[in-house]
Amino acid sequence: MVLEGLGKALNSALKRLFGATVIDEELVKELTKDIQRALLTADVDVNLVMAITKRVEEQALDESLPRGISRREHIVKVVWDSLSHFLGEKTVPLEIAPGKPNLVMMVGIQGSGKTTTIGKLARYYQKRGIKTGVICADNFRPGAYSQLKQLAERSNVPFWGDEEERDAVKLARKGFDDMKKRGIELILLDTSGRHREETGLIKEMKDISKGVKPQEIILVVDGTLGQQAGTQAAAFRDATKIGSIVVTKLDGGAKGGGALSAVAATGAPIKFIGTGEGMDAIEPFNPTKFAGRLLGMSDIQGLIEKVREAQIEVDEDATMRFMKGQFSLNDMMAQLKQLKKMGPIGKVMEMLGLQYKIPDDIAEIQEENMKRWEVIMSSMTKEELDNPKTIKSSRIQRIAKGSGTSSRDVRDLLKQHQQMQKMMKQFGKQRRGRRGIPVLPGLPGA
Ligand SMILES: Nc1nc2c(ncn2[C@@H]2O[C@H](COP(=O)(O)OP(=O)(O)OP(=O)(O)O)[C@@H](O)[C@H]2O)c(=O)[nH]1
Numbered sequence: 001m002v003l004e005g006l007g008k009a010l011n012s013a014l015k016r017l018f019g020a021t022v023i024d025e026e027l028v029k030e031l032t033k034d035i036q037r038a039l040l041t042a043d044v045d046v047n048l049v050m051a052i053t054k055r056v057e058e059q060a061l062d063e064s065l066p067r068g069i070s071r072r073e074h075i076v077k078v079v080w081d082s083l084s085h086f087l088g089e090k091t092v093p094l095e096i097a098p099g100k101p102n103l104v105m106m107v108g109i110q111g112s113g114k115t116t117t118i119g120k121l122a123r124y125y126q127k128r129g130i131k132t133g134v135i136c137a138d139n140f141r142p143g144a145y146s147q148l149k150q151l152a153e154r155s156n157v158p159f160w161g162d163e164e165e166r167d168a169v170k171l172a173r174k175g176f177d178d179m180k181k182r183g184i185e186l187i188l189l190d191t192s193g194r195h196r197e198e199t200g201l202i203k204e205m206k207d208i209s210k211g212v213k214p215q216e217i218i219l220v221v222d223g224t225l226g227q228q229a230g231t232q233a234a235a236f237r238d239a240t241k242i243g244s245i246v247v248t249k250l251d252g253g254a255k256g257g258g259a260l261s262a263v264a265a266t267g268a269p270i271k272f273i274g275t276g277e278g279m280d281a282i283e284p285f286n287p288t289k290f291a292g293r294l295l296g297m298s299d300i301q302g303l304i305e306k307v308r309e310a311q312i313e314v315d316e317d318a319t320m321r322f323m324k325g326q327f328s329l330n331d332m333m334a335q336l337k338q339l340k341k342m343g344p345i346g347k348v349m350e351m352l353g354l355q356y357k358i359p360d361d362i363a364e365i366q367e368e369n370m371k372r373w374e375v376i377m378s379s380m381t382k383e384e385l386d387n388p389k390t391i392k393s394s395r396i397q398r399i400a401k402g403s404g405t406s407s408r409d410v411r412d413l414l415k416q417h418q419q420m421q422k423m424m425k426q427f428g429k430q431r432r433g434r435r436g437i438p439v440l441p442g443l444p445g446a
């Protein structure tokens with residue numbers, strides 16, 4: 001999986017949010033600390049980490065919640081927004097004019113993954129109906145020619161190379177002419193990785209690009225470098241206006257988060273990410289989606305909609321009273337119905353691997369019982385509904401008769417009310433000493 005370590009750490013930070021009984025400043029602090037730890041471990045620049053978490057802290061408890069959005073949803077969204085913001089916000093696709101020769105040149109320091117990426121991109125675009133070809137202008141590494149040739153053959157993509165030619169610029173120009181003659185639309189030019197640092201690399205890039213005038217130059221950066229990837233990206237961004245970036249090896253090292261954020265911080269657009277050695281292990285980079293995936297939510301929009309579908313309106317005063325065990329039979333029925341409605345949310349949480357559980361006692365209450373209780377309640381006075389403790393034996397008989405049920409049924413209902421009071425008082429105790437917005441345990445809508 002891509003950036004597995006970071007994803008796991010962020011996901012467990014969110015679990016804290018979903019598992020909490022109360023969402024308050026303290027919880028947000030804990031959450032931001034978790035996020036900080038996760039990002040720092042992934043080698044994200046410390047200033048960037050602070051900027052991300054400051055944003056989360058500032059917005060998490062923002063009082064003005066948008067209509068229909070719960071506090072939990074809001075916080076997930078804030079975390080998600082902040083992450084995607086720092087990953088570059090928008091996607092920039094590689095522009096390919098159909099029917100024309102679009103020359104894209106690949107540069108990057110030794111072993112960053114240029115040749116592999118060319119193989120992957122060739123396959124990616126070929127599959128999408130664009131006539132794609134590859135040129136080897138790497139006259140430095142002995143195996144370069146056959147490496148690219150093999151990759152091209154495997155994907156059935158035209159290849160051009162000349163093992164005898166020593167001049168990289170000539171190689172590029174000859175290859176380009178050949179591809180144009182064949183009517184290739186996307187021409188991917190592989191260059192040598194003879195350089196270990198930016199200066200030499202950039203000089204060579206300028207030399208070759210003067211010779212062939214590529215329409216886009218892609219810098220291939222090794223994602224396992226972490227923050228250091230940013231230095232390369234910055235030098236590259238300063239050297240060319242037509243540059244974009246592919247960050248490779250995000251499947252491997254633990255520092256990929258640092259690489260991505262550092263590169264994004266330079267403002268150079270990341271167009272693709274490499275996620276493995278295989279030829280299909282490449283994907284267009286979409287910061288928003290990527291951030292969602294890191295948080296363990298491949299489809300965050302879908303999640304928000306699903307949560308909203310099962311949205312539970314929570315009245316804060318009523319919830320407060322509930323936590324103290326002060327609630328009427330009507331309150332209880334309303335809460336029971338809400339909890340019952342949470343089936344779908346339970347599934348969503350499960351999907352996300354988040355721990356989530358409706359208390360067993362409540363889950364087991366049968367639909368029929370609830371219906372019967374409602375009938376019973378319709379035979380009660382307002383005073384009885386508000387204060388069920390006043391219902392003693394003679395009243396029980398009257399209510400049973402009036403509702404066509406048995407005394408036992410009425411007692412069951414009263415017992416349920418008592419049990420729930422006890423349970424709520426217990427939950428109430430758990431949030432002792434915490435200020436903030438009270439929520440019922442496990443209620444994602446709260
Ligand atoms: N795990 C993983 N390995 C990758 C990825 N991209 C490239 N590699 C590996 O990185 C190594 C170097 O890849 P190349 O494509 O040869 O790198 P290069 O930049 O062309 O190297 P030079 O031409 O020598 O500068 C190879 O072993 C690739 O399999 C990736 O996304 N994930």
Ligand SMILES: [Mg+2]
Nearest residue numbers: 114115144193
């Ligand atoms: Mg190479």
